[in-house]
Amino acid sequence: MTAAVYQANITPPGLYRLARALRRLSVITLIILILFTASVVYSAVLTVRSGSGVGPFSETFASNGTIVLSGSLTLNNNGFYSVQGLTLAVRVTNTTGSFVGATEFGPTTLGSSSSIVEPLTLYVPVSGAGPGPSLLTDDQSLPVAVWANATFGYLFPVSLAVSAVRSWGAPFADLSISLGTPTPNGTGANVPVTLSFENHSPVTDAGNLNFVVLSSGGVRCGASGFTLEVGPGAPFTQTTTVALAGGCSPAGGTVQASYVTPAFTVTLPPEAIP
Amino acid sequence: MTETGRTPGGLGYRLPSWGWRIAAGALRLIPMVLLVVGLPAALLAFLISHGIAVPLSILTVTVFGILICALATARYIGKPTRVYGPLALATSVVTLLYLRVILAASSWTLTLPNSDFSLTLNYLELIELLLLVPTLALAAAVVTTVEDYRAPRERLPFDFPP
Numbered sequence: 050m051t052a053a054v055y056q057a058n059i060t061p062p063g064l065y066r067l068a069r070a071l072r073r074l075s076v077i078t079l080i081i082l083i084l085f086t087a088s089v090v091y092s093a094v095l096t097v098r099s100g101s102g103v104g105p106f107s108e109t110f111a112s113n114g115t116i117v118l119s120g121s122l123t124l125n126n127n128g129f130y131s132v133q134g135l136t137l138a139v140r141v142t143n144t145t146g147s148f149v150g151a152t153e154f155g156p157t158t159l160g161s162s163s164s165i166v167e168p169l170t171l172y173v174p175v176s177g178a179g180p181g182p183s184l185l186t187d188d189q190s191l192p193v194a195v196w197a198n199a200t201f202g203y204l205f206p207v208s209l210a211v212s213a214v215r216s217w218g219a220p221f222a223d224l225s226i227s228l229g230t231p232t233p234n235g236t237g238a239n240v241p242v243t244l245s246f247e248n249h250s251p252v253t254d255a256g257n258l259n260f261v262v263l264s265s266g267g268v269r270c271g272a273s274g275f276t277l278e279v280g281p282g283a284p285f286t287q288t289t290t291v292a293l294a295g296g297c298s299p300a301g302g303t304v305q306a307s308y309v310t311p312a313f314t315v316t317l318p319p320e321a322i323p
Numbered sequence: 324m325t326e327t328g329r330t331p332g333g334l335g336y337r338l339p340s341w342g343w344r345i346a347a348g349a350l351r352l353i354p355m356v357l358l359v360v361g362l363p364a365a366l367l368a369f370l371i372s373h374g375i376a377v378p379l380s381i382l383t384v385t386v387f388g389i390l391i392c393a394l395a396t397a398r399y400i401g402k403p404t405r406v407y408g409p410l411a412l413a414t415s416v417v418t419l420l421y422l423r424v425i426l427a428a429s430s431w432t433l434t435l436p437n438s439d440f441s442l443t444l445n446y447l448e449l450i451e452l453l454l455l456v457p458t459l460a461l462a463a464a465v466v467t468t469v470e471d472y473r474a475p476r477e478r479l480p481f482d483f484p485p
Contacts, residue, residue, distance in 0.1 A: 059334065061481045064470035068478075071463035079456045086449060204448040212439030 089202030092128030092161075096201075099125035103169065108252050111172070112313040116184065118171040122154070125164045132159040134206075135199040141171065141215075142192050147180040149173055149191060159199075175315060182318045185308075186224040188249055189217045218249030226260060226304040226320045229288075237271075237295040242304070244275050245286040254279040256310035262291060262322070265301035270294055277308075327485060334480035338403045348400040352392060360388035374436035378428035387421040403483060405475060408468030415461035419454065426450045 061069070106120035126132055136155030143149055150173040159165055175181040183189070197209040229241035242262070248254050259274035271291040279285045293299065303319040326338045339347070363384045367377050394417060398410040429447040434440075470477060 059480075062470070062474070062477055064466050064473070065478045065481055068463045068466040068470065071459050071466065075456050075459035075463065078459065079453075082449070082452055082456070204446070204452075206445040208443040208445075210441045210443075 085202070089130060089205060092130045093201050093205075094128075096126045096128040096132065099127040099164075101125050106169075106171075108250055110252075110308075110310070110313050110315055114175060114313075114315055115181075116173045116175050118150075118173065120169045120171075122167045122169050123164065124159050124167070126159045126161060129161045130202040131161050133200040133203070135159055136197065137167075138196045139169065139171065140194045140196075141173070142194075143180040143183070143189060144192070145180070146192075149180055149184070182316075184217060184219060185315065185317055186219050186221050186246070188219050188222050190214050191217050218251070220248055220250035220252065220254055221246045221308070221317060222249040223247060224306075224317060224320070226306060228262070228299055228304070228322055231293060231299075234292060237297070238293045239290050240271070240293055240299070241288050242273065242291050243286065243288040244306075245284070246279075247284045248279045248281055251281050253281065254285075254308070256308060258306055258308055258317075260304050260306040262293065262299050262304055263302045264297050264299060267302075268297055270297035270299050270302070274309075328476070328479070330476050330480060332477075335485040336476075336479040336483045337485045338479070338483050341400075344400045344402075348396045351399060352396045355392045355395060356388070359392055360385055363388065375433060378431040379425065383424060387417065387424070390417050391421065403479060405471045408464055408471050411464035412461060412468060415457040415464055418457035419461065422450055422454050422457065426454075 060066075101122075101124045104121045104123065106118045109117050109119070111117045122137065124132075124135070134156045135158065136153065138151065138153040140151045141149045150171045152169055152171045154167050154169065157165070157167070173181060173184060175185050191214065193213050193215050195209075195211045195213070198206070199209075200206045224246040225244070227243050227245075229243070231238035231240040240262075242260070244258060244260075254277045256277055257274050258277055259272065261272045262270045264270050271293045273289050273291045275287050275289060277285065299322050302322045304322060305319045306317040308315045308317060325340060325343075327335065328338070329335050364381050367379065367381050367384060370377050371381075391414060394410060394414040398407060398414055401407050401410055426447065429450050430443060430445045432441055432443040467478070
C-alpha cells in the first residue's frame with residue numbers, strides 16, 4: 050500500500066509524458082472532428098428542411114422586345130452554421146437546346162437561423178432572330194437547368210445541379226393571320242384579314258395588334274390593326290378589311306404583325322400568305 | 324492472471340496475462356470491425372444497390388479496415404512489450420495511407436438514378452484535418468519506440484500500475 054501511494058506520486062519520464070500527450074491530443078482531435086462533422090450534417094438537414102423555394106413567376110413584356118419573367122427565391126436556414134458563398138445560376142433553353150435566357154445571383158451568405166428573399170429576373174428576348182420569337186406563338190416545354198454552389202459549415206463546399214422542364218404558354222398561341230378573297234374597290238382591292246390565336250400566357254394581351262400586308266417582293270400592300278383585350282386562356286378571332294394598293298398582290302407575300310401597347314412594341318413572327 | 328515485476332528504477336508494475344490480453348483484444352475487435360469495416364461497407368453496398376456511384380470501392384474499405392483493426396488489436400495485445408511502438412507506428416502509417424486514398428476521392432457526386440438531380444460534396448478539408456489524428460498518433464508511436472529502445476520497461480509502471 051505504501052509502495053503504491055509512493056509510486057503514484059512519481060512523475061512519469063519525459064518521453065512517456067510526451068507520447069501520452071500526443072496520443073491524447075490525437076484522440077481529442079478525432080473527437081472534435083467527429084462532433085463537428087455530426088453537427089454540420091445535422092445543421093445541413095435543418096437547412097434543407099427549412100422550406101426554401103422559388104415562388105411563382107410573373108410574366109410581363111418589356112419595351113426592349115423582351116419578356117421579363119420575375120420571381121423570387123426564398124432561402125431559409127434554420128441550421129446553426131451559416132451557408133457561405135451561395136451562388137445560383139438558372140439557364141433556360143428551348144427543346145432544341147438553343148439558349149433562351151439566364152439569370153443568376155450571389156455570392157451571398159445566408160446566416161444561421163435567418164431567411165433571405167432574392168429577386169430572380171429572367172429576360173427572354175422575343176424580337177429579332179433566335180428562338181425567342183417562337184415563344185410568342187408556340188407553347189413549349191422549356192428545359193430549365195439550375196446550378197447552386199455553397200459552403201456548409203466552413204469546410205464542405207457543395208454543388209447542386211437540378212434540371213426541370215417548365216411548360217411555356219404562348220401569349221399568341223397558334224397565331225394565324227389569313228387573307229380572304231380580294232374584291233375590287235376601284236383603285237385597288239379590299240381583302241378580309243382574319244386574326245386568330247389563344248392567349249396561353251398568364252397575362253392579358255391588352256393593346257393593339259397592327260399588321261402590314263407585304264407582297265412577295267416586300268412591297269407594302271396595305272395595313273390595319275385589331276384592338277385586343279384577351280385574358281389568360283381566352284381565344285381571339287376577328288376579321289377586318291384591308292384596302293390593298295392597286296397593282297400590289299399579296300400572294301406569296303407575308304403579313305408582319307406587331308403587338309403594340311403604350312409601354313412597348315413587340316414584333317411577332319411573320320405569317321406567310323399562300 | 325497477472326504478472327508482476329519491477330523496473331531497474333524499483334517501480335512496480337502488474338501486467339495482465341497474455342491470455343487475458345488476447346481475450347480482451349478479441350472483444351475489443353468486435354465493435355472496432357463493426358465501426359471501421361461493417362458500417363462503411365454496408366453504407367457503400369446500400370448506395371451501390373440503389374444505383375448510386377460511390378467514391379470508394381467496398382474492397383478498399385474492407386482491406387484497409389481489416390488491416391487497421393488487426394494492427395490496432397496487435398498493438399493492444401502487445402502494449403506491455405517493445406513491439407508496441409512499432410505496431411502503433413504501423414497502425415498510424417496504414418491509417419495515413421487509408422486517409423490518403425480517401426483524400427484522392429474527396430469529391431463525391433451524388434446522382435440519383437432516373438432523376439435530374441445531382442449533388443457534389445467536397446470533403447477535402449475535413450480529410451486534411453483528419454490526417455492530423457494519425458499524424459499525432461504516429462509521433463506518439465515514434466516517441467514510445469525511442470523510449471522502449473532507450474529504457475525498456477520504463478513506461479510499464481505507468482501503463483500497468485500495480
